[in-house]
Amino acid sequence: MPGRRTATPAPAFEDSRDYVQSLARGLAVLRAFDAAHATMSLAGIAARAGLSRAVARRLVLTLEHLGYVRALGREYALSPRVLELGFGCLGSLKLTDLAQPLIEQLAQRINHSCSMAVLDGQSIVYVLRVPVRRVMTVALGVGARLPACSASMGRVLLAGLADEDLDRWLTGCRPVRHTPHTVTDLRRLRRIVLDVRKQGYAYVEQELELGLCSLAVPVHDREGRVVAALNTSMPYHAGAARHALGDVLPRLRETAVSIERSLPSNALPPVSA
Numbered sequence: 001m002p003g004r005r006t007a008t009p010a011p012a013f014e015d016s017r018d019y020v021q022s023l024a025r026g027l028a029v030l031r032a033f034d035a036a037h038a039t040m041s042l043a044g045i046a047a048r049a050g051l052s053r054a055v056a057r058r059l060v061l062t063l064e065h066l067g068y069v070r071a072l073g074r075e076y077a078l079s080p081r082v083l084e085l086g087f088g089c090l091g092s093l094k095l096t097d098l099a100q101p102l103i104e105q106l107a108q109r110i111n112h113s114c115s116m117a118v119l120d121g122q123s124i125v126y127v128l129r130v131p132v133r134r135v136m137t138v139a140l141g142v143g144a145r146l147p148a149c150s151a152s153m154g155r156v157l158l159a160g161l162a163d164e165d166l167d168r169w170l171t172g173c174r175p176v177r178h179t180p181h182t183v184t185d186l187r188r189l190r191r192i193v194l195d196v197r198k199q200g201y202a203y204v205e206q207e208l209e210l211g212l213c214s215l216a217v218p219v220h221d222r223e224g225r226v227v228a229a230l231n232t233s234m235p236y237h238a239g240a241a242r243h244a245l246g247d248v249l250p251r252l253r254e255t256a257v258s259i260e261r262s263l264p265s266n267a268l269p270p271v272s273a
Contacts, residue, residue, distance in 0.1 A: 022059075025051060029059045030068065030082065039075040095228060096128045098262045099219075103230070106255040107132050110248050112232040115140070116219070119157040122173060124148050127228070149175050149189055150182055152204040152216035153229035159197035160218055160226025166193065181206045201252075203244055211236045215244045217256045221263060230256050 013019055032040065032048035040048070046056035060076055063069040067081045099116055107114040107130040116128040123145040131140075140146075148154025158166060175184040183189050196202045205213045216231035232248060234240060 025049070025055060026059050026063065029056065029063060030078070030085075033078050039072055039077045041075050045076065095219075095259075095263065099128055099230075099259045100130075102255050102258050102262075103128060103130050106130075106232075106251060110232060110251055112234050112248070114230070114232045115153070116228050116230050117146075117151075117153040117157070118228050119148060119154070120145070122148055122169075124151055124154045124157060124229070146208065147176065149173055150178060150204065150207045152202040152214040153231045155193055155196050155202040155204070156216045156218045156229040156231075157226060158193045159202070166190070178208050179206055179210050181210075183207060201249060203241060205241065206236055213240045213244060215248055215252060217249070217252050219256050219263075220260050227263075230259070 014021075014024075028049040028051065029045060032045050037044065037048065042053055042057050042060060045051075045060060046053045049056060051059070060069055064071060064076070068079055068085075069076050070079045096116070103114045103116065111132055113132045114130045115126055117124040117126050119125075124147075126140060126142055126144045126146075129141055129144075146154065148158060158169065161169060170186050170190055173186060173189070175182065175186070175189065177184050183192065192202075200217065202216045203213070204215075208214075212233060213236050214231050214233045216229045218226040219228040219230055221227045230252060232252060234244065234248070
C-alpha cells in the first residue's frame with residue numbers, strides 16, 4: 001500500500017542495558033543439570049550451558065560458594081539448596097496444596113497416574129504428580145519438564161492462550177520428532193490446539209513415547225482463565241482412545257471442577273507463553 005511504513009523490529013532484550021548477562025549465564029549453569037547429567041565436569045557444564053570453560057568455572061565456583069552447587073572430586077552436582085528456588089514458588093501457588101487430595105482420589109478411582117502442570121516457555125513444568133503405575137521410561141516428578149507441543153497438558157495450556165500469544169509461541173516452537181506419531185508441522189499443531197480449545201480436552205497418543213497415551217483438561221481460575229492443566233497417562237492399546245474419552249474424561253473433568261471450586265482468587269496467575 002503506497003505510503004505505508006514497514007515497522008522496525010524491536011531490538012532484542014538481550015541487547016538492551018537492562019539485560020544482566022551474568023545472571024542469565026548463572027541460570028544456564030543450573031539448567032545444565034538434569035536427571036541424565038546429575039554430575040558433570042567443568043568442561044561438561046560449559047558445553048551444555050554454551051559457555052567458555054573459564055566463564056563456567058567462575059560461575060560454578062560462585063554457585064558453590066552460595067551453596068547451590070557442590071564439588072564431587074573433579075565433578076560438580078546441584079545441592080539440595082536449589083530446591084529453595086523452585087519450592088519457594090510452588091509453595092506460594094497454593095494450587096498444589098488444594099489439588100493434592102483431589103488428584104490422589106482421582107488416581108485411585110481411575111487407577112492411572114495423574115499430574116498437574118503449568119506452561120513455562122516452550123515446556124510444561126510438573127507442579128504435582130500422583131504416580132500409580134510407571135508408563136513412561138522417563139521418571140517424572142515435581143519440576144520435570146516436557147515439550148508443550150507434544151504433551152496433552154501442553155496443548156491444553158496452549159489452548160488457554162489468546163490468539164496473538166499462541167501465534168507468538170508457535171513462532172518460537174521447534175518441535176522434535178520423538179516417535180513416528182509426533183506432530184511437527186506447526187500449521188497442523190495450531191489446528192490441533194484450536195480444536196482442543198473448542199472441545200475442552202486434549203488426547204495425545206504415542207507422540208512423546210511409543211506405548212504412551214495421555215489425556216488432559218484445563219483448570220480455570222475464578223475469572224475463567226486457564227491456570228493449569230490436569231492429566232492422566234495410560235498405556236496404549238487398541239481401545240485406549242475409547243477408554244480415555246468414554247471412561248476417564250468425565251472423571252478428569254469432575255476433578256478439575258472440584259479444584260476450580262476450591263481455588264482462591266489469587267491461587268495462580270493465568271498461563272502465559
